[in-house]
Amino acid sequence: MDIPKVELHSHLNGSIRNSTLKDLLTNLSVPIPRTLQNPELEESTRTLSECFEIFPLIHLAVSTSSALRRVVRETLSDFESDNVIYLELRTTPRTLDSGSVGKREYVDLVLSEMKKWVEDKGTRLIPRLIISIDRSRGVEEARENMDIAKELFKMGHDYVVGVDLGGNPTKGTFKEFKGLLEEVRTAGMKVTVHAGEVDNLEEVNDIVAFRPDRLGHFLCVDDGVWEKMEREGGDIPIEVCPTSNVMTLGLEGLGQHPILERLVKEGYPVSINTDDAGVFNTKQSLELYRVAETLGLNEYTVSGLVWGAVDLVFEGNRRTRARVARDVMKGIKGILDKLERQEQGGT
Numbered sequence: 001m002d003i004p005k006v007e008l009h010s011h012l013n014g015s016i017r018n019s020t021l022k023d024l025l026t027n028l029s030v031p032i033p034r035t036l037q038n039p040e041l042e043e044s045t046r047t048l049s050e051c052f053e054i055f056p057l058i059h060l061a062v063s064t065s066s067a068l069r070r071v072v073r074e075t076l077s078d079f080e081s082d083n084v085i086y087l088e089l090r091t092t093p094r095t096l097d098s099g100s101v102g103k104r105e106y107v108d109l110v111l112s113e114m115k116k117w118v119e120d121k122g123t124r125l126i127p128r129l130i131i132s133i134d135r136s137r138g139v140e141e142a143r144e145n146m147d148i149a150k151e152l153f154k155m156g157h158d159y160v161v162g163v164d165l166g167g168n169p170t171k172g173t174f175k176e177f178k179g180l181l182e183e184v185r186t187a188g189m190k191v192t193v194h195a196g197e198v199d200n201l202e203e204v205n206d207i208v209a210f211r212p213d214r215l216g217h218f219l220c221v222d223d224g225v226w227e228k229m230e231r232e233g234g235d236i237p238i239e240v241c242p243t244s245n246v247m248t249l250g251l252e253g254l255g256q257h258p259i260l261e262r263l264v265k266e267g268y269p270v271s272i273n274t275d276d277a278g279v280f281n282t283k284q285s286l287e288l289y290r291v292a293e294t295l296g297l298n299e300y301t302v303s304g305l306v307w308g309a310v311d312l313v314f315e316g317n318r319r320t321r322a323r324v325a326r327d328v329m330k331g332i333k334g335i336l337d338k339l340e341r342q343e344q345g346g347t
């Protein structure tokens with residue numbers, strides 16, 4: 001799908017190129033694990049627990065300012081090459097350079113590298129930042145992250161658009177972080193929450209009751225959850241990450257995805273995303289292609305999916321939103337023109 005696209009669920013460090021990860025680990029003299037050596041294994045083995053074994057390794061590799069800068073630049077370039085024109089990257093602040101770079105500096109570094117990349121490239125890609133909480137790291141760390149987010153947001157930083165609750169879903173509870181998320185929401189920030197990655201209906205119901213602006217994944221849900229959502233305010237947009245979902249749920253293919261077909265057929269507000277483009281060896285156009293192939297969608301319907309996601313961006317600036325909508329619309333018009341020409345040629 002070469003039309004201009006928006007990407008709304010993408011973890012910065014999870015987007016690291018495999019080649020860069022190997023390179024950084026080699027420089028640190030850290031042995032390269034088997035799953036990173038064989039490209040076939042790279043694609044086939046990423047269960048949820050394996051993912052959460054890979055992230056510490058990525059964090060070890062990306063433990064210096066220069067490595068982080070490199071990952072930011074390469075990630076933006078990769079999305080740009082895939083014709084993504086609006087990208088909400090998310091990341092969890094952490095310390096770098098053996099502790100001499102603090103969490104706030106980590107975020108500043110990401111932001112300044114994004115800005116510099118945009119200025120150097122003169123690109124039409126609009127990158128934005130969502131600041132994450134890693135639920136496995138406790139409330140104190142989460143508070144630090146949310147304080148950074150609020151401070152940047154209050155300063156009017158144009159790149160910082162929202163916050164996220166993510167991390168290993170088998171660790172921690174949503175309830176622990178609810179108060180903090182309430183606070184950032186009151187401060188005016190948008191909130192997205194990973195929900196239902198593992199079977200925990202009680203937690204999914206708590207998250208739905210909180211009514212975040214968007215939900216990530218939303219896989220292990222039952223009819224009661226949908227009914228509750230309907231009763232208590234209606235659809236909450238869902239960030240679907242097809243390949244990631246197939247792998248972490250251990251499905252045989254996307255045809256087994258628990259909610260994808262229903263969401264697309266019902267015209268539910270969804271966005272299709274990569275999650276961790278490096279870890280899952282993917283890109284957005286591939287994700288859209290896989291969705292189209294599985295559900296038998298034509299280019300016209302897939303364009304509709306891309307168009308629908310434009311509505312779900314966290315960007316607060318009206319003009320920027322209009323620019324994204326215009327660029328996506330132009331791309332869709334190109335597809336419609338092409339389909340029309342094909343039809344005319346065929347008659």
Ligand SMILES: CNc1ncnc2c1ncn2[C@@H]1O[C@H](COP(=O)(O)O)[C@@H](O)[C@H]1O
Nearest residue numbers: 011012013014055090091092134166167168
């Ligand atoms: C597979 N689905 C997922 N579910 C939940 N959290 C995930 C995730 N994929 C990534 N992360 C979160 O993002 C971090 C890596 O990027 P950053 O260091 O923040 O840039 C992981 O450590 C995890 O906390």
